[in-house]
Every structure is written in C-alpha cells, then in structure tokens.
Amino acid sequence: MKIAIAGSGALGCGFGYHLQKGGADVTLLDNWEQHIKTISEKGLTISVNGSKDNQEMDICRPHELKEKMDVIFVFTKSMGLKSMMESIEHIIGPDTKIVCLLNGLGHLKTLEKYINRKNIIMGTTVWTAGIDAPGHTHFNGQGPVEIQNSDPSEKEATIEIVDLLQKSGLNGEYSENVNFTIWRKACVNGTMNALCTILDANIEEVFATPTIDSMLRNIIKEFATVAKHQDNVTLNVEETISYLKSLADKVGAHYPSMHQDLNNNRPTEIDFLNGEVAEASKKLGLEAPYCQQITDLIHAKEAILGITTTKVK
Structure with a gap:
C-alpha cells in the first residue's frame, strides 16, 4: 500500500x-x-x-x-x-x-x-x-x-x-459515531491547548489549579451547545470533564501543540477550535463568551509576538 x-x-x-x-x-x-x-x-x-x-x-x-x-x-x-x-x-x-x-x-x-x-x-x-x-x-x-x-x-x-x-x-x-469523537477531541484542544497557551504552563500544571473545574465546565458547555445544534452530537459536560482529567493524568507535563506553536512564532489553530464555536454560536443566535474571550486572548498573544494570522477554509 x-x-x-x-x-x-x-x-x-x-x-x-x-x-x-x-x-x-x-x-x-x-x-x-x-x-x-x-x-x-x-x-x-x-x-x-x-x-x-x-x-x-x-x-x-x-x-x-x-x-x-x-x-x-x-x-x-x-x-x-x-x-x-x-x-x-x-x-x-x-x-x-x-x-x-x-x-x-x-x-x-x-x-x-x-x-x-x-x-x-x-x-x-x-x-x-x-x-x-x-x-x-x-x-x-x-x-x-x-x-x-x-x-x-x-x-x-x-x-x-x-x-x-x-x-x-x-x-x-x-x-x-466519529462526529462525537471529533467534537470530544475538539473539547480536548479547546481546553488543554488553549489554557496551557494562555497560562504558559504544561497540562499537569494547568490541571492542578484550583479553578480547573470551573474553567473546563464553562468552555465545554459552549462546545456542547454548538455540537448539539450543528451536528446533533450530544456531549455530556460532566462526563467530558472526567474524560479530560483522565487524559491529563496520562499525558502529564506535556506542552500541547498550540503552546509549541506560539513558542516557535507560528500561528495557532484557535480559529478552528474555540473560534469556530464562537462563530457558529453567533450564526445560531447563541452566545459563547468564554470561547470568544479565549480566541481574543490567543490572537492578542499572536499580535504581541508579531505573528500574522489568517483563517483559511
């Protein structure tokens, strides 16, 4: 082959x-x-x-x-x-x-x-x-x-x-049901990648913070809402949080790809993760303030570093 x-x-x-x-x-x-x-x-x-x-x-x-x-x-x-x-x-x-x-x-x-x-x-x-x-x-x-x-x-x-x-x-x-798998993986990257990048920390450090449950829940709720409306995919928020914590335990002190990208002056994929959820929410007449704020913060870091970003589809 x-x-x-x-x-x-x-x-x-x-x-x-x-x-x-x-x-x-x-x-x-x-x-x-x-x-x-x-x-x-x-x-x-x-x-x-x-x-x-x-x-x-x-x-x-x-x-x-x-x-x-x-x-x-x-x-x-x-x-x-x-x-x-x-x-x-x-x-x-x-x-x-x-x-x-x-x-x-x-x-x-x-x-x-x-x-x-x-x-x-x-x-x-x-x-x-x-x-x-x-x-x-x-x-x-x-x-x-x-x-x-x-x-x-x-x-x-x-x-x-x-x-x-x-x-x-x-x-x-x-x-x-690969759509479910894709949305759950998007939750992984929309939380782990995004939070590690904003906080300049590895997965182990981020998931040890006292605010991790609140941060995960707020982000995943917005992903779950769009997944249901757009692809009829049901994401159980609490189950997804448990999955993310289990995954974090296995991965440990790893810096995810988005963090690596910024450290190497490369644009991130934030527009295809939290940014996609924020954009889709607007089209659906909904709100996704956490995903929008995360997207804005990542783009702000890119701008500070002089990284040009263009969303191409």
Whole structure:
C-alpha cells in the first residue's frame, strides 16, 4: 500500500514511522527544507515513548511526488489544509482515500472541494508529539486512533485502514459515531491547548489549579451547545470533564501543540477550535463568551509576538 503523509511535522513523522514499520510504502511530504534535508541524508530520528530509533524514510516536497497514492494521511495545521490539498491534487486518484486526523472543526467541508466524499475518512488521535530539531521528533501515547468513512458505503475500505493502523502499533479503531469523537477531541484542544497557551504552563500544571473545574465546565458547555445544534452530537459536560482529567493524568507535563506553536512564532489553530464555536454560536443566535474571550486572548498573544494570522477554509 502506497501512503503519503501530507504534512510531516511531529505527528506526521510519528504516523509515517509506524506505518512504514508496519510494512507500508510511505513517503513523507513537507515544505520545511532543513527537515527534508536532514531526513533525506540522515533518516528520521524519533523517540517513541522514550525509546529512540532512527529510520530511513522517503521525504520530499508535495509537488515532487508524482505517482498516485492509495492512502493520504493529512497532518497539516488546520489553516494549512486548503493549501496542502491544492498541492497534492495530482497524487489523488479515483480510489485514493484521504484520512483526516486534524485537530479542530469544519475540515470535511474543505476536503470535499478536492475529493469525492466517499473517499474521505475522518477521525481523531490522542497521540502527542513534538519536534526537537529538523529531522528529530518525539511521539508519545498509546492511542486509540478512531476513524470512520464519510460515506456509509465505504466502510469496508475504512476497516482495511483500521487493520493497517493496528498492525503498525497505532491502535486503530472503527468508530460508529466519529462526529462525537471529533467534537470530544475538539473539547480536548479547546481546553488543554488553549489554557496551557494562555497560562504558559504544561497540562499537569494547568490541571492542578484550583479553578480547573470551573474553567473546563464553562468552555465545554459552549462546545456542547454548538455540537448539539450543528451536528446533533450530544456531549455530556460532566462526563467530558472526567474524560479530560483522565487524559491529563496520562499525558502529564506535556506542552500541547498550540503552546509549541506560539513558542516557535507560528500561528495557532484557535480559529478552528474555540473560534469556530464562537462563530457558529453567533450564526445560531447563541452566545459563547468564554470561547470568544479565549480566541481574543490567543490572537492578542499572536499580535504581541508579531505573528500574522489568517483563517483559511
């Protein structure tokens, strides 16, 4: 099976590494020149749950890959999805499957502009990752990776990818309700990522604060309201809080991706998380003051750092 990883940052490299170890023919796609050069010349150096390895891997810029792929995993930042899809249209065949594990909300609408809905597989992952230097990454977690086909007639093809993920040690699971999973993952990022970024602290530190229950409850209530109105997804607020606390215990002293982005002067995905909830609330005639305030605070930090942000869908 020929697989492309469209966006080979920390998570993309982690998935590409495991899929290749599992027997797939993997090509990493990225635009970071030093990252490409290092992996091409010295292989990918990766630490998986503390165990270090080096793996030779094919890597190039998106336009340099010429053959059609069987499966493409997209791991761009939310605001980079449109640009990436434009750059890989030439490797998408009539039967190519796109697996989208991006953080955030609203990505299916973007993907449908470039590929038939029957070939789109949506999902989530709770693996965490980071880049230590060009060509050097770390990858932590135990899964699961939950996916579901957007077209009910394509379940068999999705099951094949679930099997591939399982063989690769990525704990693939077929979801019967991926929209619920996506919204719950959005709650993870809309709380953990956003709060760690605003407070300049890791997950362990944030979840040890005396105000954590209040902060989580106020944010999740707004996510739950929009999820119900927009996608008929029911999020139990108290159950979601318990899930987040359990996840925080497992992850520990990790700085999430949004915090990493600001520390490296990169724009954040806040518009596709709390910002999406605030925007959707307005369209529905509702209010989401906590999500709006969080979005404004993150954008204020970006402005202070001189980071230009543009929401692209």
